[in-house]
Every structure is written in C-alpha cells, then in structure tokens.
Amino acid sequence: xxxxxxxSDELIAEAMELSKAKNITxxxxxxxxxxxxxxxxxxxxxxxxxxPLDFYWTAEELRNKNNS
Numbered sequence: 001x002x003x004x005x006x007x008s009d010e011l012i013a014e015a016m017e018l019s020k021a022k023n024i025t026x027x028x029x030x031x032x033x034x035x036x037x038x039x040x041x042x043x044x045x046x047x048x049x050x051x052p053l054d055f056y057w058t059a060e061e062l063r064n065k066n067n068s
Contacts, residue, residue, distance in 0.1 A: 012024060021027040046064070 012027065015021075015031055016024070017028045019027050019030040021030055
C-alpha cells in the first residue's frame with residue numbers, strides 16, 4: 001500500500017536509528033508492528049486485571065502432580 005504522510009524528519013531519523021532499519025518503509029513497518037504488539041499486551045493485561053486468573057492448586061500441589 002502506498003501512503004503519503006507528513007512526518008517530521010527528526011522523528012523518522014530517530015525511529016530509523018532505534019529500529020536499525022535500512023529505509024523509511026522498514027522503519028514504519030517495525031514501528032507499526034511494535035505498536036500493535038504493545039497494544040495487544042496492554043489489552044491482555046487489562047483483561048487480567050478486570051478478571052484475575054484463578055489458580056486451583058498450590059505450587060506444592062502442582063509440583064506433586066508433575067512428579068507423579
């Protein structure tokens with residue numbers, strides 16, 4: 001997909017340096033993939049906070065189950 005975007009040269013240069021990308025396209029791809037991954041992690045964390053995980057066994061019980 002071709003996109004025209006007005007992004008400051010400083011922002012692109014910093015993103016390219018941090019991502020170690022070879023060109024602007026690769027820089028933007030890396031930045032978008034990182035952003036999406038971060039948002040998915042935040043969403044999962046919010047779900048866990050809203051509905052915490054329930055553990056049915058203690059650590060000792062799990063060790064016993066794994067050793068049997």
